[in-house]
Amino acid sequence: MTRVCFQLRVKPELLDEYLARHSPVWPEMLAEIAAAGRRNYSLFLGDGGQLIGYYETDDDAAAQAYLAASPVAARWEAQMARFFVGLEGRPDQAATPLTEIFHLHDQLAAAAASDHEGTDR
Structure with missing residues (x-):
């Protein structure tokens, strides 16, 4: 299982609309x-529009490929792209991936x- 965390920044002037789009998601x-x-x-939404996302998957490359080929995901992401600062593409x-350190x-x-190895000796 892979844990994936990523970061985006929502344009502050569009925060209310961004939140409304997620209540609920299609x-x-x-x-x-x-x-x-x-x-x-x-x-997770932080100050200034900082957005942190997290998910788990067995195969992130396959999940990415599935969503990249999905017409539903393409429509959703086309509508969502305008909400983000400095983002090119879907x-x-x-999104900028974050490195897990703990x-x-x-x-x-x-x-x-x-501990178990130490008691086997």
């Missing part, structure tokens, strides 16, 4: 996101495995 777009294999998908494809579960599992 049902057919929600279905496409799920069909692409993305799950546990969230968006928002879903052009994940609690992974580190707990590694620590448990290390």
